[in-house]
Amino acid sequence: MTDGGAADGVLLSASGLSLERGGRELFSGISLQLRRGQLVQIEGANGAGKTSLLRILAGLSRYGFAGHVEHRAAQLFLGHQSAVKGLLTPRENLAWHVAGEADFSAAEIDAALAAVNLYGYEDVPSHALSAGQHRRVNLARLYLSRAPLWLLDEPFTAIDRAGVGALEVRLLQHLEQGGGVLLTSHQPVTLAYPLLRLDLATGTLQ
Amino acid sequence: MWTLFHKFGSPPWLYRLSGSILRWLLPITLLALVGGAVWGVLFTAPDFRQGNSYRIIYIHVPAAVVALAGYYVMAIAGAVSLIWRMKMADIAMRACAPIGAALTFVALVTGSIWGKPTWGTWWVWDARITSMLILLFLYLGVVALYEAYENKALAAKACAILSLVGTVNIPIIYKSVDWWYSLHQPASIKFTGGSTIDPSMLYPLLFMITAFYCLFTCALLLNMRVEILQREQRTAWVRALANKGAAG
Amino acid sequence: MTPAATVTFCLRLLRRQLVLGLRRPVELGNPLLFFAMVVALFPLGLGPAPDTLAAFAPGILWIVALLSNLLTSDAVFRSDLEDGSLEQLLLAPQPLYFSALAYVLAHWLLTGLLLGLASPLFALMLGLAPGAIPALAASLLLGTAVLSLIGGIGAALTVGLKRGGMLISLLILPFYMPVLIFGSGAVQAALNGNPAGPFLAILGALLCMSIALAPMAIAAGLRISVDT
Numbered sequence: 001m002t003d004g005g006a007a008d009g010v011l012l013s014a015s016g017l018s019l020e021r022g023g024r025e026l027f028s029g030i031s032l033q034l035r036r037g038q039l040v041q042i043e044g045a046n047g048a049g050k051t052s053l054l055r056i057l058a059g060l061s062r063y064g065f066a067g068h069v070e071h072r073a074a075q076l077f078l079g080h081q082s083a084v085k086g087l088l089t090p091r092e093n094l095a096w097h098v099a100g101e102a103d104f105s106a107a108e109i110d111a112a113l114a115a116v117n118l119y120g121y122e123d124v125p126s127h128a129l130s131a132g133q134h135r136r137v138n139l140a141r142l143y144l145s146r147a148p149l150w151l152l153d154e155p156f157t158a159i160d161r162a163g164v165g166a167l168e169v170r171l172l173q174h175l176e177q178g179g180g181v182l183l184t185s186h187q188p189v190t191l192a193y194p195l196l197r198l199d200l201a202t203g204t205l206q
Numbered sequence: 207m208w209t210l211f212h213k214f215g216s217p218p219w220l221y222r223l224s225g226s227i228l229r230w231l232l233p234i235t236l237l238a239l240v241g242g243a244v245w246g247v248l249f250t251a252p253d254f255r256q257g258n259s260y261r262i263i264y265i266h267v268p269a270a271v272v273a274l275a276g277y278y279v280m281a282i283a284g285a286v287s288l289i290w291r292m293k294m295a296d297i298a299m300r301a302c303a304p305i306g307a308a309l310t311f312v313a314l315v316t317g318s319i320w321g322k323p324t325w326g327t328w329w330v331w332d333a334r335i336t337s338m339l340i341l342l343f344l345y346l347g348v349v350a351l352y353e354a355y356e357n358k359a360l361a362a363k364a365c366a367i368l369s370l371v372g373t374v375n376i377p378i379i380y381k382s383v384d385w386w387y388s389l390h391q392p393a394s395i396k397f398t399g400g401s402t403i404d405p406s407m408l409y410p411l412l413f414m415i416t417a418f419y420c421l422f423t424c425a426l427l428l429n430m431r432v433e434i435l436q437r438e439q440r441t442a443w444v445r446a447l448a449n450k451g452a453a454g
Numbered sequence: 455m456t457p458a459a460t461v462t463f464c465l466r467l468l469r470r471q472l473v474l475g476l477r478r479p480v481e482l483g484n485p486l487l488f489f490a491m492v493v494a495l496f497p498l499g500l501g502p503a504p505d506t507l508a509a510f511a512p513g514i515l516w517i518v519a520l521l522s523n524l525l526t527s528d529a530v531f532r533s534d535l536e537d538g539s540l541e542q543l544l545l546a547p548q549p550l551y552f553s554a555l556a557y558v559l560a561h562w563l564l565t566g567l568l569l570g571l572a573s574p575l576f577a578l579m580l581g582l583a584p585g586a587i588p589a590l591a592a593s594l595l596l597g598t599a600v601l602s603l604i605g606g607i608g609a610a611l612t613v614g615l616k617r618g619g620m621l622i623s624l625l626i627l628p629f630y631m632p633v634l635i636f637g638s639g640a641v642q643a644a645l646n647g648n649p650a651g652p653f654l655a656i657l658g659a660l661l662c663m664s665i666a667l668a669p670m671a672i673a674a675g676l677r678i679s680v681d682t
Contacts, residue, residue, distance in 0.1 A: 087474050097542070100546030288674070357682065363674075368625060370671070382636065386635045
């Protein structure tokens, strides 16, 4: 892994996060430190604010919450939307991605697309691909990125069982190389790796 | 300094402070408005060219001056809200827009009433009138943007940015409209230039401008108090206030 | 982020936006078609007398250019917000100021530049004196760049709203007015045989100021629009 990270291995630290929506408190007093090699799942019922918390941690929500978030390493955020342009091919989508990571070589991009089972689709306009394939194009960024900190919002939705398996292998690889992963998921996470759970209702990490 | 700053961010403190300010500012404002109007209408000489019709400037000019200043007050509140994320600045900025729009509207209407006897028509595309009209559009734009956002915290930030863009643009708009008018000005209505105002007319005018600033402040504080109560309606201090009001 | 990496990134963004625009050639033609249609409305509304039309031509051409720019501004960030690209852009380590500038530059290249280049044709349709055509094209090229930057602010502030289309006009039309005054002033001056240079210089000054300030407002507006 490259790209920074403090000596104590903390990638992301947040303290005293609380959020109110429409006069209702979604969560309060959430504190969290994500270290290298840690896998954390945010847990809570529908509407508990899992996505909201992830967006606050990513730095997308800047107003209307209380607390403090500090990034100590480069991050990769995958949201609900796949950020894939229908007019561009999967290869162009990755090569000109707006997230501004380093320049990737054509070989790296092709390898990443092959890893998400899109071999042969590199030059097909993305509007000819299915929604699931759009998600795969987005997931291909996990094979390209050099960011140690991953924030993934529902990464397992809308991909088939083989895709889930491949994604789990990639997460494991990233964690073993010293990366940190924070994710939300409806499906139970079945990774052969110690999983920490952040419960939004109680604010505890276990 | 910082403790004062933090106090301004506290709704109950601001609510009580504005209450005690209004208790004396409101009567003073009303007296000054009535007094200034009486002074301007009864105790000044008629203009040698326009007769008595010019007396409308005692409403027209103060409304125009304060309307323009109000935009800058709004933008400063917006900047404070963006930089220090102060909720009370959001509220102040939100309160400025309708008041400023109303004052601009008053300035336009009085200008139009003044224009009828002076120029023989209700509306002239004069530089100042055109600038005032654009100012009205700017205010209404802020109101429209605020209303379009469902999340009011974000609405305030968006309006703050818009009003800051406006402050940069207002001088440019005024200068360009001025220049545009001087290029197209028909010779027949060229009468603004060169005429000076007599001190006997100037003093009541300055007095009225001060009174209008007080009026703006009163309206702003009253508007803010309503907004504070609405936003804080679930808190203990507002409930206590409401219970006291119901009991008394 | 090193400056070189930022420049590379912005050029990549510019290329992406241009490719996206060029893959929908019909949409590129739409503002020009709109321009031609509105120009055709004026003889129908004012009467076909060549003298009247030629006298009003500077104002007509500038107002139509302004409206056509307004209609395209709304779309600058909309599709990127809808497919999630915009939130990725905001998370990019490069300064958003330059990214916003790249988006606006792409918008101008695809609308204002084409409009400026096509304007002599429309000028002839309205009977504008040939001597004023260089001033028209030059003022449109400079002025539409300012309009694109201002339009970007409106687009950034309203992109998160469902009913943005009408609102963006209300927000940014007042800011368009100085550009209209000096743009049509340049054409009028050339028509009267006066030098158009001073007007173009003022438009250039407005452009410099907008380049310096507008991207900041756009960046701040985008952060608000994504924060929902």
